[in-house]
Every structure is written in C-alpha cells, then in structure tokens.
Amino acid sequence: MYYGNVPGGSKRGIVYLREAISMAQMLGLHDPESYQGKSGAEVHRWKKIYYMLLVTERYTCFQEKLPVLLDPTVDMPSLQDEEYPELLLGFTELVDVFAATEKQFFHEINHKLLLSDSDNDKIDADLSMFQDFLQNKYTDMKTQWIGKMQTK
Numbered sequence: 001m002y003y004g005n006v007p008g009g010s011k012r013g014i015v016y017l018r019e020a021i022s023m024a025q026m027l028g029l030h031d032p033e034s035y036q037g038k039s040g041a042e043v044h045r046w047k048k049i050y051y052m053l054l055v056t057e058r059y060t061c062f063q064e065k066l067p068v069l070l071d072p073t074v075d076m077p078s079l080q081d082e083e084y085p086e087l088l089l090g091f092t093e094l095v096d097v098f099a100a101t102e103k104q105f106f107h108e109i110n111h112k113l114l115l116s117d118s119d120n121d122k123i124d125a126d127l128s129m130f131q132d133f134l135q136n137k138y139t140d141m142k143t144q145w146i147g148k149m150q151t152k
Contacts, residue, residue, distance in 0.1 A: 010064060017060060021053055021069055029053075030073050040081055047077040048091070055098045061106055068106045072099035 006013075028034030029050040035043045054070045061068045076095060082088040 014060060014064060014066070017053075017056060018069075021057060024050060024053055030070065032074050035074065044077050044081040047074055048088075050074060051077065051091075051095045051099070055095055058098045058101075058106065062109065065110045067110070068103045071103065 024030065027046075029046050035046065038046070050070075051072075054072060057070050058068055060066070072095075076092055077088060079085045079088055079092070
C-alpha cells in the first residue's frame with residue numbers, strides 16, 4: 001500500500017483501501033455466485049483482486065487497530081489458471097497466512113492494543129495477547145489454523 005509508506009499518508013491510504021473494498025463488494029467479488037457465467041480468466045482475476053484486498057486490509061487493520069471487513073468467502077485463485085504460477089505460489093502462501101484467522105482474532109488483538117496506554121504497556125500487551133490466544137482461547141480455530149499451515 002503506497003500511502004502506508006508515505007509520512008502522514010496512512011489515513012488517506014485507509015480511505016482508498018476502504019473505497020476499493022466497497023467497490024469490490026458492489027461488484028460482488030465476495031459472493032461466489034457472482035462468478036458464475038464469467039470466463040475463466042475473469043474469475044481468476046477477480047479472485048486475485050479480492051484476496052489482494054483481503055491481505056492488504058488485514059495487515060492495515062492490524063497496524064491501525066481497525067475492524068476487519070472481508071472474509072475469505074470465495075475459493076483461492078488456482079495455480080493452473082495463472083500465466084506465471086511461480087509468482088502466484090508466493091501470493092497464495094501469503095493469503096493462507098492472512099485468511100487462516102477469523103475476524104474475531106483481529107478484533108481481540110485490536111481490543112487489547114487499544115486498552116494499552118504506553119509503549120511499554122503495548123509491548124507487554126502484545127506478548128500477553130499472543131500467549132493468551134495460544135494458551136486459552138479459540139482452541140478449535142487454532143487447531144484448524146495450525147492444520148492448514150502444516151499442510152502447506
């Protein structure tokens with residue numbers, strides 16, 4: 001995301017990202033039914049756009065403590081439909097990491113980060129948040145996520 005790397009540009013970037021997400025939703029990129037009747041190339045392109053938005057949104061929301069909007073509701077783009085499959089492989093691995101967690105995970109992280117006041121508290125909150133997640137909560141979700149990661 002360009003604006004995330006420009007000093008003072010993160011708010012502008014977030015606005016543009018949310019605008020792109022809204023456009024994608026209006027086009028139906030989140031709805032598997034809207035892919036019916038499209039050519040294979042168009043379906044592939046739409047899936048790549050959708051998952052690029054999903055990864056960018058989840059990273060940005062984690063950084064900026066914002067709620068996550070998108071869910072991984074459509075199938076991943078296929079390597080066999082890609083002109084350059086070696087490039088898509090890295091992209092799909094990145095998508096696997098960001099799509100493996102539920103919205104609730106990001107909500108919990110953001111909630112705990114917002115509660116911390118100072119930088120030291122924030123670092124302590126980060127560590128305790130992940131320890132809490134790994135040890136106490138969402139056992140089914142963690143099991144599924146770990147299983148997904150191990151099969152890759």
